[in-house]
Amino acid sequence: xxxxxxxxxxxxxxxxxxxxxxxxxxxxxxxxxxxxxKETYDRVTHELYTRYxxxxxxxxxxxxxxxxxxxxxxxxxxxxxxxxxxxxxxxFSDHDQIARLLKVIQKK
Numbered sequence: 758x759x760x761x762x763x764x765x766x767x768x769x770x771x772x773x774x775x776x777x778x779x780x781x782x783x784x785x786x787x788x789x790x791x792x793x794x795k796e797t798y799d800r801v802t803h804e805l806y807t808r809y810x811x812x813x814x815x816x817x818x819x820x821x822x823x824x825x826x827x828x829x830x831x832x833x834x835x836x837x838x839x840x841x842x843x844x845x846x847x848x849f850s851d852h853d854q855i856a857r858l859l860k861v862i863q864k865k
Contacts, residue, residue, distance in 0.1 A: 778852055779817040786813050786823065789841035797838075801826055817854060820861040827862075839863060 790798040804826045805811045809819070816823040827835030839862050850856045 774852075775854070778849070778855055779814055781849065782817045782846065782855065782858060783814040785842050785845040786816055788845065789838045792841060793838065800830060804830065817858065820858040824862045824864075 787798065790801055801823075802813060805813065805815070805822060808826070809815070809822050811819065811822055824839075827838055831838075843859055843863060846855055846859060850859055
């Protein structure tokens with residue numbers, strides 16, 4: 758019985774951490790885009806929705822969406838956004854999904 762309670766608690770904490778990490782990633786992406794300008798933010802979020810029917814929070818599970826859009830819209834200039842996101846999230850890169858996101862967006 759104790760192990761079942763511990764499993765449920767661990768599962769809840771895992772889901773809660775995932776939600777917190779997703780929010781952290783979304784906010785970091787938003788901040789990085791807005792640092793460049795509202796027009797950049799609007800353009801990237803528009804493309805995310807137009808191409809993938811997705812929002813910034815979906816980039817946590819699908820970082821390839823963001824990477825693809827930044828590369829296609831801005832080429833090498835998109836690296837400014839990627840560097841900003843990386844700088845904000847590098848201290849959290851011990852979380853598997855955040856590490857995966859950073860790896861995906863940095864490889865383009």
